[in-house]
Amino acid sequence: MNQRVAQSSNPLLTNDSGEHSHRVALTTQKTAIITKQMICMFIILGTFPLWSEWVGLYNYLGAEIAIWIIYALGFNLLLGYTGLPSFGHGAFFGIGAYAYGLTQLGIIESVWAGIFFSVLAGGIAAAVVACFISHRRGIYYALMTIAFGQIFWFTSMRWHTLTGGEDGLLNIHRGELNLGFFSFSLSETSSLFYFIFAIVMLVTVGLWRLVHSPYGKALQAIRMNEMRARFLGYNVWLIKWSVFMISGAIAGLAGGLFALVQQSAYPDVMSLHASGLIVMLTLIGGGFVSYWGPVLGAIVFFMARDTLGAMTETWLLWYGLMFMLVIIFKPEGIAGLWQDLMKRREKRQLKVNGSTENASGEAK
Amino acid sequence: MDILINLLPHIVNGLSLGLLFGLIALGFMLIVGVMELINLAHGSLFALGAYFAMTIINPDLSSWGAIGAWYVSLPLGFRYFLGLVIGAFLVALVGMGLEVCMRRTYGKKAEYGLLLTFGAALVIEETIRITWGSGEQFLPVPKMMSGAFIAGDMIYSTYRFYAAGFGAFMIFVVWLFLEKTPFGAMIKAGAHDSEMVRALGVNLTRLRLYVFAFGALLAAIAGIILTPIWGLRPHVGVDVVIPAFLIIVLGGIGSFWGAIIAGVLVGLVVAIVGAYASQWSLMSMYILLIVVLTFRTRGLLGKKSTLEN
Numbered sequence: 160m161n162q163r164v165a166q167s168s169n170p171l172l173t174n175d176s177g178e179h180s181h182r183v184a185l186t187t188q189k190t191a192i193i194t195k196q197m198i199c200m201f202i203i204l205g206t207f208p209l210w211s212e213w214v215g216l217y218n219y220l221g222a223e224i225a226i227w228i229i230y231a232l233g234f235n236l237l238l239g240y241t242g243l244p245s246f247g248h249g250a251f252f253g254i255g256a257y258a259y260g261l262t263q264l265g266i267i268e269s270v271w272a273g274i275f276f277s278v279l280a281g282g283i284a285a286a287v288v289a290c291f292i293s294h295r296r297g298i299y300y301a302l303m304t305i306a307f308g309q310i311f312w313f314t315s316m317r318w319h320t321l322t323g324g325e326d327g328l329l330n331i332h333r334g335e336l337n338l339g340f341f342s343f344s345l346s347e348t349s350s351l352f353y354f355i356f357a358i359v360m361l362v363t364v365g366l367w368r369l370v371h372s373p374y375g376k377a378l379q380a381i382r383m384n385e386m387r388a389r390f391l392g393y394n395v396w397l398i399k400w401s402v403f404m405i406s407g408a409i410a411g412l413a414g415g416l417f418a419l420v421q422q423s424a425y426p427d428v429m430s431l432h433a434s435g436l437i438v439m440l441t442l443i444g445g446g447f448v449s450y451w452g453p454v455l456g457a458i459v460f461f462m463a464r465d466t467l468g469a470m471t472e473t474w475l476l477w478y479g480l481m482f483m484l485v486i487i488f489k490p491e492g493i494a495g496l497w498q499d500l501m502k503r504r505e506k507r508q509l510k511v512n513g514s515t516e517n518a519s520g521e522a523k
Numbered sequence: 524m525d526i527l528i529n530l531l532p533h534i535v536n537g538l539s540l541g542l543l544f545g546l547i548a549l550g551f552m553l554i555v556g557v558m559e560l561i562n563l564a565h566g567s568l569f570a571l572g573a574y575f576a577m578t579i580i581n582p583d584l585s586s587w588g589a590i591g592a593w594y595v596s597l598p599l600g601f602r603y604f605l606g607l608v609i610g611a612f613l614v615a616l617v618g619m620g621l622e623v624c625m626r627r628t629y630g631k632k633a634e635y636g637l638l639l640t641f642g643a644a645l646v647i648e649e650t651i652r653i654t655w656g657s658g659e660q661f662l663p664v665p666k667m668m669s670g671a672f673i674a675g676d677m678i679y680s681t682y683r684f685y686a687a688g689f690g691a692f693m694i695f696v697v698w699l700f701l702e703k704t705p706f707g708a709m710i711k712a713g714a715h716d717s718e719m720v721r722a723l724g725v726n727l728t729r730l731r732l733y734v735f736a737f738g739a740l741l742a743a744i745a746g747i748i749l750t751p752i753w754g755l756r757p758h759v760g761v762d763v764v765i766p767a768f769l770i771i772v773l774g775g776i777g778s779f780w781g782a783i784i785a786g787v788l789v790g791l792v793v794a795i796v797g798a799y800a801s802q803w804s805l806m807s808m809y810i811l812l813i814v815v816l817t818f819r820t821r822g823l824l825g826k827k828s829t830l831e832n
Contacts, residue, residue: 244634244637291813291817295820297632297633297634298561298633298634298637299772299816299820301561301634301637302768302769302772303813303816305765305768306769306809306812306813307809307813309765309806309809310806310809310810310813313803313805313806313809314806317802317803317806431761431765432761435641435645438638438641439638439641439642442638473649473652473653475645475649476645476646476649476650476653478645479642479643479645479646479649480642480646482638482642482645483624483639483642483643483646486628486635486638486639486642487624487627487628487639488627490631490635
């Protein structure tokens with residue numbers, strides 16, 4: 160009983176009734192804020208400009224990968240953690256890009272303001288959409304996201320006075336980044352890359368914390384069994400609504416950065432094709448089983464585009480075939496393969512240990 | 524009254540468009556109804572059928588000598604018919620291949636089927652791009668059906684009416700097939716309670732294969748009939764699969780007449796909005812969908828389906 164009283168004093172852990180002890184159980188496992196994998200990823204991505212030219216790649220690719228890592232991590236919050244398939248996420252990416260562009264061209268030429276508005280616009284658009292779809296599941300959910308995605312895409316193509324139609328917004332200057340005590344120009348790709356890389360680090364750590372918080376556990380409870388989660392006292396609708404909004408805001412952030420890098424914003428990124436690509440990329444990487452799935456997926460996608468794309472013009476065919484094979488044989492993706500490999504090694508290790516123990520036992 | 528007279532041609536247009544939408548949705552509906560599978564490759568099979576037909580109607584037979592010359596000299600109507608039959612049949616074979624790939628996703632979440640067919644759509648589209656190029660192409664129609672006629676002060680394309688009539692005919696045929704044949708009864712029973720049907724000794728695995736092939740066949744027929752109106756591009760599939768998907772959900776998954784009504788409704792809305800604000804005509808159907816689904820969560824005539832889980 161005492162425990163319950165102590166518990167209800169913590170607003171994070173309880174709702175109005177204050178007696179859901181399972182939440183305590185869910186949150187007792189401590190997770191490190193920064194893990195080995197995270198450091199690994201930061202080192203590999205952070206040193207990209209140093210070795211990219213050496214292996215025949217270019218700096219700009221690093222910026223692109225970094226943006227898509229942000230986008231895919233945010234998307235996987237929805238797909239992998241909550242089990243909600245959104246086929247219209249490109250809309251929020253595009254809205255973020257337009258918001259960035261419109262801020263630069265119409266309001267104020269400031270990178271920070273642009274990014275602020277792109278996050279805000281992505282989040283608001285997603286929050287509105289989420290109002291219509293959060294009581295749904297499965298295919299109906301997917302369909303509604305497609306419908307909304309198409310509406311946004313259509314609007315961006317047709318609303319010439321605001322979005323510039325099919326050409327989009329052009330001539331968005333990269334400008335200067337003001338850090339308060341000093342400012343530097345983002346016109347050079349490597350400084351741009353490091354700016355985006357810093358945001359990648361923030362997003363990675365932030366989302367890692369989020370999915371290991373009680374909220375993140377609730378997301379996973381919804382994925383496993385929505386009805387059970389509701390019976391356990393979670394406000395499922397609100398959680399689904401908020402996760403969609405967060406995911407949309409992150410997509411908006413990625414979109415804003417995309418507009419910064421591309422110096423333009425156009426409707427292509429909002430099409431069904433582009434929205435489908437983010438689903439494919441997240442799944443191939445293994446978003447269903449690992450936090451790192453989307454990161455792997457983004458890297459593999461862009462590497463495939465550049466290496467396969469250099470060899471053949473039909474690289475999308477091969478990528479599509481690869482995707483089909485992944486869905487048929489290994490829906491857990493690359494991260495799933497890796498986990499299998501680790502498990503097998505562990506088993507072998509155990510076997511080796513076991514046999515040596517046996518051997519020593521016999522020797523006695 | 525005046526408004527009604529002004530609207531009349533748009534309503535006629537809308538009805539014909541609606542029948543064509545219904546034709547597109549038929550094969551899609553069959554697969555959704557029986558297999559509870561959203562086939563996102565439907566549009567690509569649609570495009571593939573049209574490309575096959577185009578190649579059969581106007582093949583490049585310069586290296587075949589006399590036989591080639593003889594074939595090209597055959598009447599266009601005959602070659603068109605040949606293209607319709609053989610093209611649809613070839614696409615049915617492709618559909619069978621796809622179904623075999625799908626088998627591992629049965630019993631898993633419905634999203635896997637959706638994703639696999641999305642991948643298949645990408646692969647088919649890229650294959651079309653490699654084989655036939657990415658430019659706009661043209662599917663010829665027999666002289667008898669082309670041309671235009673004037674009624675009132677509007678010009679109508681003759682082919683459009685043939686196509687709408689054919690759409691109505693196909694809808695009728697599929698309805699007869701589902702309602703009046705034992706095969707149709709088996710399909711519907713399989714959709715309703717697959718375990719029971721299996722227990723009664725029906726080979727459900729084969730049934731699913733045939734249903735998928737039939738769905739693909741209908742997609743290809745729709746493609747061959749419709750591309751003379753809409754033009755033939757590799758990405759025509761994407762333009763088509765979304766309306767089909769939308770019509771099925773609007774009508775209610777698993778409901779034959781729901782899909783047909785939804786098709787006609789979408790056709791009317793698109794045509795009437797198109798008359799007053801042509802730029803926004805295609806968007807009106809998405810808004811229609813959202814409005815309907817907000818108030819009727821299972822669509823117009825929908826029943827409960829496992830796809831909701």
